[in-house]
Amino acid sequence: MTDSQDAPTSHRYEEIAAELRGAIERGDFPEGSRLPSENDIIRDYDVARNTARDALAVLRHEGLAIARQGSGTVVSTRKRIKRNSQGRYSRTPSKVNSPFERDAATAGQRGDWECETVKAKASPEVARRLSLDTGDPVTQTTYRFFGDGRPIQVSQSWEPLAITGGTLIERPEDGSAIGVIARMDTIGQAVDHVVEKxxxxxxxxxxxxxxxxxxxxxxxxxxxxxxxxGDAPVETCDIVFPGDRYELTYDIPVELKA
Amino acid sequence: MTDSQDAPTSHRYEEIAAELRGAIERGDFPEGSRLPSENDIIRDYDVARNTARDALAVLRHEGLAIARQGSGTVVSTRKRIKRNSQGRYSRTPSKVNSPFERDAATAGQRGDWECETVKAKASPEVARRLSLDTGDPVTQTTYRFFGDGRPIQVSQSWEPLAITGGTLIERPEDGSAIGVIARMDTIGQAVDHVVEKxxxxxxxxxxxxxxxxxxxxxxxxxxxxxxxxGDAPVETCDIVFPGDRYELTYDIPVELKA
DNA sequence: TAGTGGTCTAGACCACAAT
DNA sequence: TTGTGGTCTAGACCACTAC
Structure with a gap:
């Protein structure tokens, strides 16, 4: 739970962090506003540089604040973007927007993305995940997703050219089908399950x-x-999110009778 | 992917961290062995205390090393425990061990756990998650899990006493049924899905x-x-894992036809 | 140019673990 | 008691941002 008991510590930097944290939670420093600078803290609390830095480091690590060299330390957005597995993997995806755009919209953000596809040879790791041999030809697509213009998710996807090569969907951005499942359907590959680690x-x-x-x-x-x-992998992908900005939801069905 | 290109940086602490990282990856420092102490680094690299600390902090943060006050900094276990959603939520669980014990065994560890149940009043957060009112009576069970004797997972579970009160399964450790689904079945509550965020x-x-x-x-x-x-929550739980020690797997079925 | 955070030095005392 | 990492001081120069 988030019952943050403010256990008193005997450490100066923790005390200062706790005071600033309290001020943030009270609303003294709204999202996006500047926190006291290191020099401010040195003066206000009569501590050395490193101690002031340590205090701000606590807040940074908690995801409460972001430091930008030359600019200052500001209170960060704490709202997490919710990514839900349910409805995400469907044969009949929306024609007008992607799951990511819907996730961003739910969080009140405008979602944009860009991608780039190249042909490549499977690395040992990609080969393992796609049940190929190292060096086998694959398409590699790099995505970058933006929420309100700021990068918020990156991913890299690999598909075996043995499956997609020469088809209309060789490149994800080609053709009219949106999403791996719908695209694979158009070439007769019926995806039946998705594994996320x-x-x-x-x-x-x-x-x-x-x-x-x-x-x-x-x-x-x-x-x-x-x-x-079935047991044959047709696409694999690494998706990377800022750790303090996302919430991943999985809805797991339970079979009704034994 | 994990292709860690050692991009050269002009920072001393990054250089030192890169050298130590390379030594670890080459096997010069096997898992559990001691890394050079801060004093060693100060001497070997002719740097100040903070720079040596910063170098070790990089490795600590990457999950490669663990510092213990008074004892030293040792190379940590890199193997993640795999927690799989599939087979975890079943009406007919194993009679002889828990999912956690199986996960630990898969990672080559001996799994133990302890728990303690108390009656409590629902906090606002628990009430929200169980569709109760704040202050409604609940059972609160605190679990602690150990892998090879070291704490590796903690959790807290809440169940509405309105559902379990007076039954044989009022306390999770009572009765013979293992797991929330099997326990709820014995009092006629047929769990049909589980949501994990x-x-x-x-x-x-x-x-x-x-x-x-x-x-x-x-x-x-x-x-x-x-x-x-159905739509009625019958149990909610917070499960906390060390971030660098676990891998959570979800197997998502895709419906076969539109 | 002034102010910010990032890196770095050269010390100090402390809590804790191993011996 | 010795050595470890944790905290802290009091300076310094640098890269970067905003003005």
């Missing part, structure tokens, strides 16, 4: 850049997703 | 203590789970 880990330098994350201490949620036709 | 966030001080996490920069995976009978 969720992990959390520290953001890589590359992800820090692409997702505009704080340079230190950022973590991401990663979904490793694979579409299957 | 997955988030990542910074670990609270309480969780740092209960999960034996590093004191700074730890993050956790949280599942907010609710069992439903």
């Amino acid at each position: 969720v992990t959390a880990r520290a953001a890589s330098r590359e992800e820090v850049k692409r997702l505009d994350l704080p340079t230190r201490g950022a973590y991401v949620l990663v979904i490793e997703r694979t579409h299957f036709v | 997955v988030t990542a966030r910074a670990a609270s001080r309480e969780e740092v203590k209960r999960l034996d996490l590093p004191t700074r920069g730890a993050y956790v995976l949280v599942i907010e789970r609710t069992h439903f009978v």
Whole structure:
């Protein structure tokens, strides 16, 4: 639960962080507003530079604040974007928008995205996930998603050219079908289940850049997703989210009788 | 993917971290072995204390190392415990072990757990999730799970006493049925779906203590789970995992025809 | 140009673990 | 008692942003 008992600590930086956290929660610092600078904290609390930094680092790590070099530390948006598995994987997707755009709209944001497809050779990891041999030809599509213009999700998708090569859907952006399931249907590949593996880990330098994350201490949620036709994988994808900005929902049916 | 391109940085602490990371990946420091101490790094690389600390902090945050006050910084176990939704929510669970014990066994660990049940009044958050009023009576059960003796998962579960009160399954540890679905079946409550909401966030001080996490920069995976009978929630639960130690798998069926 | 956060130095004392 | 990581001080220079 989020019952944040303010257990008193004997550490100065924790005390300062707790005061600032309280001020944020009371609304003294609305979302997007600037928090006291390190120099302000040094003066107001009579501490050294590192202690002021440590206090702000606590808030940054909690996802409450974002530091930007040269600009200051501001209170971040705490609303999480909800990504729901239900209705996401359907044979008859919406013709007018993507699941991501709907998720963004639910969070009150405008969703945009861009993608780029290239032909590549399967890395050992991609080959394993697609039951191919290393070096087999695949299409690799890189997506970047924006919420209100800020990068908020990146993903990379791989499909075996042995399946899609020469068809109308060789490139995801071609053809009229939206979504892996509908696209695969048009070439007779009937996807019957999707597996998503969720992990959390520290953001890589590359992800820090692409997702505009704080340079230190950022973590991401990663979904490793694979579409299957029976036991045969037909697409696999890595989806990366800022860890403090997303909520992933799964609705799991329970069979009615034993 | 995990293709960690060692992009050169001009920062001393990143260089040191990269060297240590490389040494770990080469196997120079096997899992559980001690990394160079801060004093070692100060001497070997001729840097100040904070720079040595920053280098180790990078590895800690990546989940590669764990610092223990008074003891040293050791290479952590990289293997994630896999928690699979499939087969987890079933009417006919195993009689001999719990899903958690099987997950631990799959990771080559011995799983133990303990729990404690008390009667409580629903907090606003619990009331919302169970469609109750704040203050309504509930049973609250606190679980703690251990892998090879070390705490590895904590959870808290709430059930409305209006449903379970006076029955044989009022307390989860009573009766012979294992698991929420089988228990609810014995009192005629047929669970038909389970919703899991997955988030990542910074670990609270309480969780740092209960999960034996590093004191700074730890993050956790949280599942907010609710069992439903139709639209009626009959149990809700918060499950907290160390963020770098778990992998959550969801198998999502796709309906066969439009 | 002034102010911000990012990196770094060179010390200090403390709590804790191993011995 | 010794060595470890955790906290803290009091400075410094740098890269970057806003003005």
